[in-house]
Amino acid sequence: xxxxxxxxxxxxxxxxxxxxxxxxxxxxxxxxxxxxxxxxxxxxxxxxxxxxxxxxxxxxxxxxxxxxxxxxxxxxxxxxxxxxxxxxxxxxxxxxxxxxxxxxxxxxxxxxxxxxxxxxxxxxxxxxxxxxxxxxxxxxxxxxxxxxxxxxxxxxxxxxxxxxxxxxxxxxxxxxxxxxxxxxxxxxxxxxxxxxxxxxxxxxxxxxxxxxxxxxxxxxxxxxxxxxxxxxxxxxxxxxxxxxxxxxxxxxxxxxxxxxxxxxxxxxxxxxxxxxxxxxxxxxxxxxxxxxxxxxxxxxxxxxxxxxxx
Numbered sequence: 001x002x003x004x005x006x007x008x009x010x011x012x013x014x015x016x017x018x019x020x021x022x023x024x025x026x027x028x029x030x031x032x033x034x035x036x037x038x039x040x041x042x043x044x045x046x047x048x049x050x051x052x053x054x055x056x057x058x059x060x061x062x063x064x065x066x067x068x069x070x071x072x073x074x075x076x077x078x079x080x081x082x083x084x085x086x087x088x089x090x091x092x093x094x095x096x097x098x099x100x101x102x103x104x105x106x107x108x109x110x111x112x113x114x115x116x117x118x119x120x121x122x123x124x125x126x127x128x129x130x131x132x133x134x135x136x137x138x139x140x141x142x143x144x145x146x147x148x149x150x151x152x153x154x155x156x157x158x159x160x161x162x163x164x165x166x167x168x169x170x171x172x173x174x175x176x177x178x179x180x181x182x183x184x185x186x187x188x189x190x191x192x193x194x195x196x197x198x199x200x201x202x203x204x205x206x207x208x209x210x211x212x213x214x215x216x217x218x219x220x221x222x223x224x225x226x227x228x229x230x231x232x233x234x235x236x237x238x239x240x241x242x243x244x245x246x247x248x249x250x251x252x253x254x255x256x257x258x259x260x261x262x263x264x265x266x267x268x269x270x271x272x273x274x275x276x277x278x279x280x281x282x283x284x285x286x287x288x289x290x291x292x293x294x295x296x297x298x299x300x301x302x303x304x305x306x307x308x309x310x
Contacts, residue, residue, distance in 0.1 A: 040163060040165070041056060045161065047141045047142045047143060048144050048145070051130075058163045059119040059161070061117050063084035063107065063112055063115070064086065064089060065102060065107055065120060065121065065122025066143075066144075067090065067284065067288055068123060069122060069290075070085050070089040070095055072158050072290050074092055074094070075167075075290070076164040076167050083098070083115045084101030084115060085100065085101065086101070086102050087100050087102075106125070107133075109129070112133070113136050119140075119161070120139070120140045120141070121140075123143060146209055146210065146211060146231065147211055148214050148215060148218065151293050154289070155171055155175075155291070171291060183301075185309060186305050187220075189308070191221055192220070192221050192305075193222050193246045193271075194247045195225065195247070195249065196216065197248070197250040197261075204233065205228070205235040206223070207226060207231055207233060208228065208229070213231075215296060216300060219304050220305060221247065237264070237267075238266075240270070244271050245272045246272055246275075248278045251282070251286055258278050279303040281299050282296075
């Protein structure tokens with residue numbers, strides 16, 4: 001009888017112990033996490049090339065083919081998934097620790113395979129290269145938003161792909177709030193004539209369909225090349241002088257100075273040149289449709305209406 005009672009006591013202790021261990025290994029919110037993930041994946045998306053991609057589960061290893069993509073991934077706190085970037089990715093500074101897997105000519109497919117990349121996210125892709133990546137089992141998502149509003153959507157899309165929806169929603173909300181603050185400051189202002197130079201030889205600018213053109217309009221400016229059919233293209237100096245911008249915006253590409261612009265033939269007739277309204281903007285921030293786009297908007301708005309900002 002004593003042995004039997006001892007056996008029953010040992011069994012009860014073991015049951016209690018195993019039950020305790022099981023509770024420690026499986027916290028109450030595990031079931032909730034699984035249910036959330038089952039709602040996200042499999043995820044079917046259409047990228048900016050109109051290609052349908054099915055994401056079966058959270059990618060474990062990804063690579064970026066564009067600086068804007070890299071910035072979004074970091075802003076979503078998903079940099080631990082990022083094993084490779086382009087040689088042009090330079091923000092945030094921590095990105096220098098990542099492997100270089102390509103440049104604007106495209107990715108190094110051998111490196112992507114070597115590093116076990118499952119998903120390659122970029123702003124453009126050659127169809128032949130895309131086919132090679134698919135054959136290697138690497139899915140490609142092309143994301144290039146052409147409008148300010150579309151930047152929100154692409155951040156949210158990447159948030160879904162990388163299982164970081166809450167962070168994406170928070171990021172977009174912050175950008176929208178800051179955007180609203182900027183637009184409130186220039187609300188009701190009459191449109192000043194603005195020219196944006198994105199290259200100097202030949203003279204290049206932005207037209208309808210570009211988010212830079214949109215930001216000029218949002219900031220209370222009138223893009224004098226806004227009737228250009230292409231988003232980016234050449235613009236004649238003669239037409240520039242004729243349309244006489246009041247504000248001259250350009251990027252600090254390291255190849256020109258304000259004096260260089262002033263000394264161009266006929267530019268002394270332009271009102272912006274006469275009044276020293278030439279502004280150099282950060283080329284990376286201005287050209288990248290990512291989380292820092294609101295900084296670009298503020299830079300443009302400040303250049304057009306500096307008295308509206310502290």
